[in-house]
Amino acid sequence: MTPEPSNELAAVRNVIARMIAPDAERVDQTSTFPGAAIRALAEAGAGGLLMPVEYGGQARPTREYAEAMELISAACGATATVYMTQMHCAHPINLAGTPQQVDQWIPALCSGAAIGAIALTESDAGSDVAAMRTVATRHDDHYVVNGSKIFISNGDMADVIVLFATVDPVLGKDGITAFLVATENLQGFDAGRPMKKLGQKGASTVELTFTDCRIPVDWRLGDEGAGYPLLLRSVLNSRISASAQGVGFAQGAFDATVRHLMRDGLLSAQRRDAQDLQFDLARIRSEIAAGRALVREVCDLVDSGAPEAAAEVSVAKLHCTALGVRVAAECVALLGDDGDRCDLGVERRLRDAKITEIYDGTNQVQSMLIARDIRISAAAVQ
Numbered sequence: 256m257t258p259e260p261s262n263e264l265a266a267v268r269n270v271i272a273r274m275i276a277p278d279a280e281r282v283d284q285t286s287t288f289p290g291a292a293i294r295a296l297a298e299a300g301a302g303g304l305l306m307p308v309e310y311g312g313q314a315r316p317t318r319e320y321a322e323a324m325e326l327i328s329a330a331c332g333a334t335a336t337v338y339m340t341q342m343h344c345a346h347p348i349n350l351a352g353t354p355q356q357v358d359q360w361i362p363a364l365c366s367g368a369a370i371g372a373i374a375l376t377e378s379d380a381g382s383d384v385a386a387m388r389t390v391a392t393r394h395d396d397h398y399v400v401n402g403s404k405i406f407i408s409n410g411d412m413a414d415v416i417v418l419f420a421t422v423d424p425v426l427g428k429d430g431i432t433a434f435l436v437a438t439e440n441l442q443g444f445d446a447g448r449p450m451k452k453l454g455q456k457g458a459s460t461v462e463l464t465f466t467d468c469r470i471p472v473d474w475r476l477g478d479e480g481a482g483y484p485l486l487l488r489s490v491l492n493s494r495i496s497a498s499a500q501g502v503g504f505a506q507g508a509f510d511a512t513v514r515h516l517m518r519d520g521l522l523s524a525q526r527r528d529a530q531d532l533q534f535d536l537a538r539i540r541s542e543i544a545a546g547r548a549l550v551r552e553v554c555d556l557v558d559s560g561a562p563e564a565a566a567e568v569s570v571a572k573l574h575c576t577a578l579g580v581r582v583a584a585e586c587v588a589l590l591g592d593d594g595d596r597c598d599l600g601v602e603r604r605l606r607d608a609k610i611t612e613i614y615d616g617t618n619q620v621q622s623m624l625i626a627r628d629i630r631i632s633a634a635a636v637q
Contacts, residue, residue: 262300267299267323267326270292270299274292279334279600283333283454283456283603289333289334293334293337293370298367300313304319305345305346307349310357316554316558318558321551325550326503327503330507333458337370339500341370343489343492344372345361348364348476350489351433353473360415363415370413370414371417378403378405385483391420391434391470398469398472403464410447411447412459414439417433419482420432435474435475436470443466444463454607455607491564491568493615495554496615500608501578502546505539505578509540509582546578566625566628569621577612579611583601
């Protein structure tokens with residue numbers, strides 16, 4: 256049985272209406288990190304929807320988290336990415352952290368007292384995680400970390416970073432190990448300047464550099480060599496986040512388009528000359544509803560522990576992020592000469608949506624994973 260929706264979603268809507276939506280254009284144009292919005296969401300009780308109640312979370316089902324992600328994304332892509340990165344940082348800590356690690360960081364992430372990040376991608380490794388070259392070498396009671404990570408959301412703002420590094424590149428994925436890196440006064444650690452981007456401009460994205468960076472052994476998250484399985488469990492949630500963002504960007508673009516067309520009188524039942532436009536909007540609304548239903552079904556699969564959940568998450572990520580880009584682009588076209596007006600916010604949703612096809616595993620990678628599952632499923636029934 257699906258749990259009844261909680262009060263947290265009403266609180267999310269309130270914060271969006273009061274703070275996030277009115278400030279979205281400014282956040283985009285000035286590349287302002289939306290820290291105040293993240294704190295407001297936390298104060299409203301939505302800072303840790305998936306986290307245990309005893310650590311300041313709400314222990315809500317994944318579909319409710321996805322719905323919150325969709326709502327926030329429809330209003331402001333940058334805020335949505337910072338919000339989901341908080342969860343992406345908290346999730347592996349909750350899965351593999353010691354009681355001390357969980358006590359230290361999960362309540363702080365849920366309350367917004369700490370900003371989190373997750374550092375995985377490298378410039379030369381791309382989607383081939385096993386090829387990572389950031390190395391953590393053990394020396395008695397500490398590790399020495401050397402290497403760099405790129406395209407790290409929240410990286411320059413983070414109080415804690417879940418870092419994936421290898422203890423031995425020769426071991427491939429079996430050498431990957433996770434660490435909790437507390438950034439305050441950390442020697443040998445540097446966060447670069449925020450990158451200038453097409454969209455989601457308020458969500459800072461940086462390169463992280465580790466140069467003979469000493470971190471204590473008790474910052475390790477789980478055992479040596481246990482990072483790859485932890486990563487696989489973590490990406491289920493991060494890909495659901497991207498899927499929900501895709502639906503949210505489509506919905507935000509659609510809503511902004513409808514508002515403008517209503518003001519121009521183009522949605523009047525008497526406007527027979529605008530019937531093709533109205534039919535396009537009817538089709539887009541149906542496509543968004545189908546994407547939303549897919550995300551929620553996949554969320555329930557993940558929560559049930561169903562073995563097919565991983566492949567279905569890839570299906571949702573592939574479909575819904577492409578949906579966000581396609582719908583936003585179509586809405587820009589439907590608006591005609593007004594399509595690129597910044598004050599309408601439709602072009603912003605298009606810019607924000609594009610990166611979702613790339614992060615959390617490119618859509619080409621998702622296609623490979625889905626194709627592999629098709630082969631496995633077909634072989635099983637022969």
